[in-house]
Amino acid sequence: MTTEQSQFKTFETKVKTSLDESVITLDKETQQALASIRQKVLEKQHPQSRLNFNTWNFNALIPVGTFALCALLTVLIVYSPDNVDDSTQRMAAQQSVNHEQYEQIAMLELFTNPEDLETTTDPDFYVWMDEVLATEDIDNAV
Amino acid sequence: MERDFDKQYLSMNHFLADIEGRAFRMAQIATGNRDDALEIVQDTMMKLVQKYSHHQTSEWKALFYSILNSRILDWHRRQSVRNRFRSWLNWSDDEDEAVEDALAQHPIDTSHEPDIKLQDSQFMTGLNTALSALPLRQQQVFLLRVWEGLDINETAHIMQCSASSVKTHYARALEKLRGELEDYQ
Numbered sequence: 178m179t180t181e182q183s184q185f186k187t188f189e190t191k192v193k194t195s196l197d198e199s200v201i202t203l204d205k206e207t208q209q210a211l212a213s214i215r216q217k218v219l220e221k222q223h224p225q226s227r228l229n230f231n232t233w234n235f236n237a238l239i240p241v242g243t244f245a246l247c248a249l250l251t252v253l254i255v256y257s258p259d260n261v262d263d264s265t266q267r268m269a270a271q272q273s274v275n276h277e278q279y280e281q282i283a284m285l286e287l288f289t290n291p292e293d294l295e296t297t298t299d300p301d302f303y304v305w306m307d308e309v310l311a312t313e314d315i316d317n318a319v
Numbered sequence: 320m321e322r323d324f325d326k327q328y329l330s331m332n333h334f335l336a337d338i339e340g341r342a343f344r345m346a347q348i349a350t351g352n353r354d355d356a357l358e359i360v361q362d363t364m365m366k367l368v369q370k371y372s373h374h375q376t377s378e379w380k381a382l383f384y385s386i387l388n389s390r391i392l393d394w395h396r397r398q399s400v401r402n403r404f405r406s407w408l409n410w411s412d413d414e415d416e417a418v419e420d421a422l423a424q425h426p427i428d429t430s431h432e433p434d435i436k437l438q439d440s441q442f443m444t445g446l447n448t449a450l451s452a453l454p455l456r457q458q459q460v461f462l463l464r465v466w467e468g469l470d471i472n473e474t475a476h477i478m479q480c481s482a483s484s485v486k487t488h489y490a491r492a493l494e495k496l497r498g499e500l501e502d503y504q
Binding site for chain 2: 185188189191192193195196197198199200201203207208210211212214215217218219221222
């Protein structure tokens with residue numbers, strides 16, 4: 178270490194010592210003010226953080242709870258026993274209506290088709306039908 | 320969880336109690352005003368506790384001084400704007416001028432007193448005056464390096480400048496201070 182570096186070091190040490198001393202010898206009023214500021218800052222943060230933590234837990238449960246409640250209500254409304262009976266009855270009624278509608282449509286098709294209508298009104302058709310059925314009965318008997 | 324929180328509270332309390340005096344002196348040297356210095360320290364503590372208390376304890380020091388230096392810089396900016404308004408409106412603050420004059424014309428007693436305490440006291444007074452007279456960046460770099468014992472990279476990180484800038488600021492500050500305090504040594 179050169180003499181100049183040594184002088185720099187000595188100067189730095191003296192400055193540091195002097196500054197440290199200036200902190201130690203701070204007047205009582207300033208020391209109290211600093212301690213008061215520190216306490217105020219920490220007290221402000223301390224309860225708030227505790228509150229935040231509790232509120233965070235509570236807040237986190239709100240959407241989860243709401244979702245669970247909605248899901249439960251939906252399940253109860255959609256799959257309630259009354260609704261199941263109703264829907265079964267409704268389905269049966271619907272099927273019966275569908276069957277009637279099918280017959281009506283078939284009749285309507287029959288009447289609207291001129292060829293089919295001619296066939297059904299021709300007496301020879303029924304004679305031919307009897308013959309065919311009689312032949313089928315004989316074949317079945319043999 | 321509660322125990323962790325109390326532990327963090329105690330750590331932060333210990334950290335702030337250790338650093339508050341030096342932070343106050345730095346702010347006081349930078350502003351030349353006790354009340355402004357206290358306000359700056361309060362803002363710094365508040366921000367550290369609110370925003371960075373969850374960081375690792377080893378990071379607190381650098382964060383604290385980053386905030387402190389930023390607050391001091393803000394204070395200087397505000398003062399500069401205020402002074403500009405004053406000069407436009409031709410306001411003269413006789414009290415401030417009187418204080419400045421008193422500081423500027425304060426006779427430096429260079430006589431060698433046998434009392435070491437008095438010498439130290441004179442050195443401290445001279446140091447305060449010399450530090451306050453330094454440009455802000457030089458002042459901050461010098462205090463962080465010498466007083467806080469931070470290395471060049473840590474100081475550069477806090478000051479948000481390059482390592483070479485830190486070296487330059489430090490060298491200039493050291494040279495000026497040695498020149499100013501030559502008579503007290």
